[in-house]
Amino acid sequence: MTRLSTLAQLRRISHRGTRHGSQRQARRPRTDTHTAGNRLQWAALVASSLPGIAALAALLFTWVSVEQSGKQLQIAERGQVTGRFNAAIGNLASPAVDIRLGGLYGLERLMRDSPHDQPTVVTLLTAYVREHAHGKVGGSASARPATDVQAAMTVLANRDPRHDGSGDFDLRNVRLRHLGYLGMWDRSRQRVIGINFPEADFSAADLSDADFEHAHLAGAVMAGTALREATLDGAELADAVLADADLARSHLVRADLRRIQAAGAHFEDTYLTKAEMEEAGLRRASLVRASLPGAILRGADLRQADLRDADFTGADLTGADLTGAKNLSTAGFDGAVLKGTRGLPS
DSSP states (O other): OHHHHHHHHHHHHHHHHHHHHHHHHHHHHHHHHHHHHHHHHHHHHHHHHHHHHHHHHHHHHHHHHHHHHHHHHHHHHHHHHHHHHHHHHHHHTOSSHHHHHHHHHHHHHHHHHOGGGHHHHHHHHHHHHHHHSBSOOOSOTTOOOOHHHHHHHHHHHTSOGGGOTTOOOBOTTBBOTTOOOOOEEETTTTEEEOOBOTTOBOTTOBOTTOBOTTOBOTTOBOTTOBOTTOBOTTOBOTTOBOTTOBOTTOBOTTOBOTTOBOTTOBOTTOBOTTOBOTTOBOTTOBOTTOBOTTOBOTTOBOTTOBOTTOBOTTOBOTTOBOTTOBTGGGSBOTTOBOTTOBSOOO
């Protein structure tokens, strides 16, 4: 009985093991089926992503190509600018004036097309003028600047000063007598505009009878400069240095002469009608027969100035200092504002 029960138990255990083995074998196909399904899903996902990956690669390739093309274009443009610059320089050395003019106008176009190169062109043109109009004191008093010198000054005058950078405006000792008008008609403002030479150095230059109407010369250095009979109507000369300059018989109607330093300057027979001369330094200056009707001379320094027959009719001399002025009794002050003016006879 015991043996039979033992055999029965062994049969049951054997049967149970066989059944479990069969169940494990039955489950394996389901696992393989699940894995194959995942693989198919990943394959489908990759396949669907391929167009996007291709588009991204194409975009990257295009960007690299454009970047490379841009660099090559910049190199080509710089090469063209260098070629144009060298050609213009070569023309300036020509003995023929028409070829030199071509070089000058080539540099003008170069300044407009490549503002980055303007400081170099400005310095070059200034040196050209200085070389071709330097110290030529001899010759006829009525002689005008050479055609190419006038052209170089005109190119300089009508540039865009915003791109000057470190350009050098050294025009000391140049002889530019009877220099023609350098301005131009401004269509946008419907008015005449003048040259742009702020802070330029014209020391000891001969600019007699030059036409600087409406010129922008703020802060310019004109110490000892000859400006006899020059036209400076409407010019901006605020803070300019005019010490010992000769402006006899020149025209400065409505000119901006605020804070000029003009000690010892000559203004004999000069027209200064309605000129702005606030805080102007005119110590020891000669204003013999100068015409200053309506001029604004508030706070001006006229100490020891020669005022013989000067006309201050309607001028504003508020706070001006005339201490030690010469020939004060001959000057005309009809209608002038003399509030706080010092140095007047009591």
